[in-house]
Amino acid sequence: MKQPSRKWELKLIKSRYEYLQLTTQQAEQLDQYEQENLNNLTVWEELDYQYTVFQEILSENQFLLYKENREEEIQQHKHDLTIADERESKHILFHEEINTFYEKDFLPFFHNNTYTKFVLRTEEHSKVAYLKAEYGRHLLAERSEIITEHFRYYRTFKPLALKASLLQHKRAYIWPEYDRFLIQADEPTKQVAAYLQKQPRYIISEYEKIVEDKFNELRIFFATTVGKYFKPTTGWHADFSQLSEEELIQRRNMCLLLLDIDKYGYQDFLA
Numbered sequence: 001m002k003q004p005s006r007k008w009e010l011k012l013i014k015s016r017y018e019y020l021q022l023t024t025q026q027a028e029q030l031d032q033y034e035q036e037n038l039n040n041l042t043v044w045e046e047l048d049y050q051y052t053v054f055q056e057i058l059s060e061n062q063f064l065l066y067k068e069n070r071e072e073e074i075q076q077h078k079h080d081l082t083i084a085d086e087r088e089s090k091h092i093l094f095h096e097e098i099n100t101f102y103e104k105d106f107l108p109f110f111h112n113n114t115y116t117k118f119v120l121r122t123e124e125h126s127k128v129a130y131l132k133a134e135y136g137r138h139l140l141a142e143r144s145e146i147i148t149e150h151f152r153y154y155r156t157f158k159p160l161a162l163k164a165s166l167l168q169h170k171r172a173y174i175w176p177e178y179d180r181f182l183i184q185a186d187e188p189t190k191q192v193a194a195y196l197q198k199q200p201r202y203i204i205s206e207y208e209k210i211v212e213d214k215f216n217e218l219r220i221f222f223a224t225t226v227g228k229y230f231k232p233t234t235g236w237h238a239d240f241s242q243l244s245e246e247e248l249i250q251r252r253n254m255c256l257l258l259l260d261i262d263k264y265g266y267q268d269f270l271a
Helices: 003-016 024-034 043-057 060-086 089-112 122-154 159-174 178-184 187-198 205-229 245-258
Strands: none
Touching (some): 043 060, 060 159, 089 205, 122 159, 122 187, 122 245, 187 245
8 A cells, every 4th residue: 555545544444443542553553453254243343343353452531432422333233233123013914814824814725625635655755755755954054054044133122123034034943944944955965856756746636726725825925915014115025037847847846845833843832
């Protein structure tokens, strides 16, 4: 860095921390700190790291001033999180309504009608059991990630957001998210899934229309409920319109294979 530019950078740092009255040496040390690539830290982690660094750089009196300023930042961040969390109420209502429809209206049809259950060949039983066991592990890993990431970013200041996330995740226990599972699966699991997916599975033709009507009922309810709680968006959404009829049936059949009447042991202790 050229000398004039260097002086300008240090001047900016001194200006940014004007309340600390930094020396040139301290400004140089803080410049090194600010150039570190710490993009993966959460706000809380960055505040803690900053606290550790500043404790080494600042004088005792400067550090007291820094702690006062830091506390104000923390209180403001807590306030912002709390305000943002208030907007999660409608997400909770949305996911509760969707989940209730699955449990009370959609899934009993598949649990109670034998013609939606596939007859497996002898060699397929162990493969389906393996795939369901892997899917169960996938659900636990995703739940763990949701909880871990939530408390990293929000600590205890967005409880409604946590509940909304877990209610959404609950749906994967109720009705398997085959595509998401397959993306994250390891290679042996993908090979088993590919084998099972290729096997011909049919619902008796006279019942196929009934099953299709049930899925149409789900799609209509989901779209209506989204419109009830949220404004139209042009953001990302799952679009299966480009899938062929055969691919759609394959995905449906794999979800039915993974369907578990005990909801993979789901526990409602947080959502």
